[in-house]
Amino acid sequence: MSTPLNIVFMGTPDFAVPCLQALIDSAHTIVGVVCQPDRQRGRGKKLSPPPVKVLATEHELPVLQPDSVRTDEFYKALQALSPDLLVVVAYGKILPEPILELPRLGAINVHGSILPKYRGAAPIQWAVINGEAETGITIMQMDAGMDSGDILLIERTPIGPQETAGELFDRLSNMGGATLANAVDKLAASALIRTPQNHDLATTAPMLNKKMGHLDWSLPANKLQSLIRGLDPWPSAYGFIQGKRFRLFQPEVVLQQTSEQPGTILRADAQGLLVATGRDCLLLHEIQPEGKKRMEVATCLRGNPIEPLSLIG
Known part of the structure; x- marks a missing residue:
């Protein structure tokens, strides 16, 4: 040796x-x-x-x-x-x-x-x-x-x-x-x-910042899925629903087309939030209301009803 x-x-x-x-x-x-x-x-x-x-x-x-x-x-x-x-x-x-x-x-x-x-x-x-x-x-x-x-x-x-x-x-x-x-x-x-x-x-990997987490729903679902995963746990992705800020986690790409504008919540139920994007849809399984813990969407909906066809801003 x-x-x-x-x-x-x-x-x-x-x-x-x-x-x-x-x-x-x-x-x-x-x-x-x-x-x-x-x-x-x-x-x-x-x-x-x-x-x-x-x-x-x-x-x-x-x-x-x-x-x-x-x-x-x-x-x-x-x-x-x-x-x-x-x-x-x-x-x-x-x-x-x-x-x-x-x-x-x-x-x-x-x-x-x-x-x-x-x-x-x-x-x-x-x-x-x-x-x-x-x-x-x-x-x-x-x-x-x-x-x-x-x-x-x-x-x-x-x-x-x-x-x-x-x-x-x-x-x-x-x-x-x-x-x-x-x-x-x-x-x-x-x-x-x-x-x-x-x-x-060579490519670079600069420091992350909180502004990166505000999602642009005109992007394709696969790009948004990667971004949300890459920002988890910090600084985390987020959007505004009915004027309230929510952090968004556990995204899944759903190969579904829709005529609704990107950012439209197509469905809000026990499976999650199904959101229209620039291409296909994104199903979010976990969410975190501001000031509360991260939780499954089904749990969140019991105290925070979210209307379908509302927008995530």
Whole structure:
């Protein structure tokens, strides 16, 4: 077996937790964990640690939480750890070149797409929104660009026809841990080949925003179905029915033509809301009235009757 590596792990949110756990369970040594500072959360604005810090603390790993990664103080703190490798998973900040080049094996990143497609902050959501049949995990050697470094390893997986971005997020998070562990073992044994990305094939995956959720019913039903799934659980799709805002979930394409204008509710019953679109129809199985919990349409209709042939604006 190759010599175990000394690793500094950099990550912050839930997505990074299985990757940290995979390294904890490996033969390699985690000499330090870097995550973003604790943030105020909830109505009480109580300071809460990020998920990666919680796991690191449980395993008594040293944790650094710098306000900035561009200070001499932080660079010297990393240097003192003498890492062989830097592993970065959804850390949340762009790292300067001196830090990327500090370990003898550089820095690698776990990215939730098949690069060079979907570089950026929301690769999982955009793959669903765009109706992709598959996605995956890419282990990449980091450079100064945005997700533009050489590819070390790719693991692919199909996207289910009804799978939401949230469900896919959880699957890829766990897949990321297993793929990372495999890649680090191979890297330690000098058994990985660096493959440059074809930058001409690159696409971007910018951050989502709440305005994206206001549906344009003139779009075809299959496009709307992918968009609703891609925005679930956040920021979620929505429309206005009888002047009230409703979040919309669990869409199903119904191959049915109608002369009614897009956005017309053709049926509202226990099966869901059947809505006319620019092509075919969309059956929504779950809905969330403003200020209430997400629920099946049948449950919602008992307290909020919705008239057929009304419009979702």
